[in-house]
Amino acid sequence: MPPLNPAILPAVSAVRTAADRLRSVLPPSRLIRHDGLSAQLGVDVWFKLELENPTGSFKVRGAYNVLAGLSEPERVRGVVASSAGNHGLGVAYASKAFGAPAMLYVPVTAPQVKKDGIRALGATVNDEAADYDVAMVMAKAHAAREGIRFINPCLGLDLLAGQGTVALELLEQCPNVQTVVVCTGGGGLLGGMGAVLRELAPGVRVVGAQSVETAAMTKSVRAGRVVDSPVTPTLADGLAGQIDDDALHIGQSCADDLVLVTEEELGDTIAWLHRTTGMVVEGAGAVTVAALRHGYLPAPSGPVVAVVSGRNIDPSRLAQLTARFTG
Structure with missing residues (x-):
């Protein structure tokens, strides 16, 4: 495993600074034990409920830390970001808190609940992009054209420092944690939490969870190069x-390991979480629980903490899944 690159990953001191900024805005997300999964796996399994944050995911942490670090003239000019939805909600929330205009580029396929939520927070939404990657190209071009800050959804020392506050909280709530399962897309949460855990709790096993349809990170790490x-x-x-x-x-x-769950397993887990706990969890947030439920971490060392982040699923999609997966 290569050493952490300080040009990419934040120092723990920067994460502590972010925690100081967030303390008066976001209470620590709850950590709850799940009795059923604990019995199934034979170790204590805990859920870190990032879906209970104001915008429904961990993304608000990094976005708020970025806005907090901007100068007043930068805030007046505004910010632009690309997002699949949750980062956009975080940027919109933070921009509203600091009185900064925000422009969000999201794919046309983004859930309506996310687009509506961004607009409700006062940000402008462009949803003309065919997919997430096109949205990022459009947002970067907008930032260059207007001379304003582009807030990457997954990269940047200030952004990752904000995401790393999840790990600081976790180590206070469960200091003997042995395994952490992290929802993983572009690596923002994995990087922020990993930077903290590698330094403060190097014995903790960090597992990134993805779906087979969102496997860019897993494929690339396994190949040792970026894979489309x-x-x-x-x-x-x-x-x-x-x-x-x-x-x-x-x-x-x-990441000590990366695991992939199928869409079927993910849908089943979204429905199971809603049926057994009442929680509304989107696919990006349920992927960690799906990995545990469906045996992708055989005999994990406990306690195990799964980050559950993302409650922004369209109600019609949730209804379809709960109707389909009833057992």
Whole structure:
């Protein structure tokens, strides 16, 4: 495993600074034990409920830390970002808090609940892009044209420092944790948490979870180079998109393992979570639980903590899944 690159991954001191900024805005997300999975796996299994944050995911942490670090003139000019939805919600929330205009580029396929939520927070939404990667190209071009800050959904020291606050909280809530399962797309949460865990708890096993349709990170890490991944329909829309060399470094240096769940397993888990806990969890947030439920981490060392991040699923999609997966 390569050493952490300080040009890509934040220092723990930067994560602590982000935690100080967030303390008065976001209470620590809850950590709850799941009795059923604990019995199934024979170790304590806990859920870190990032879906209970104001925008429904961990993304608000990094976005808020970025906006907090901008100068007042930068905020007045505004920010632009690309997103599958949850990053956009985080940027819109933080921009509203700091009085900064925000422009979000999202794919046309983004769930309506996410697009509506971004607009409700006062940001402008462009949803003309065919997919996530096209949205990023459009957002970067907008930033260059207007001379404003582009907030990458998965990269940037200030963004990752905000995401890393999840790990600081986790180590306080469960100091004897042995395995952490992280929802993984472009590597923002994996990088932020991994930077903290590698330094403060190097014995903890970090597992990134993806779906087979959002496997750019897994394919690239296994190949040792960036591998293009086809854009296909997925329940885990929040994890979709390609990665680049910086994200590949995050996967190589922060994940002890990467696992893939099928769309069928993911849909079944979304319905199971809703049926057994009442939680509304989107695919990107349920992928960690699906990995545990369906045996992708055989005999894990416990306690195990699964980050559950993302409650922004269209109600019609949730109804379809709960009707289909009833057992």
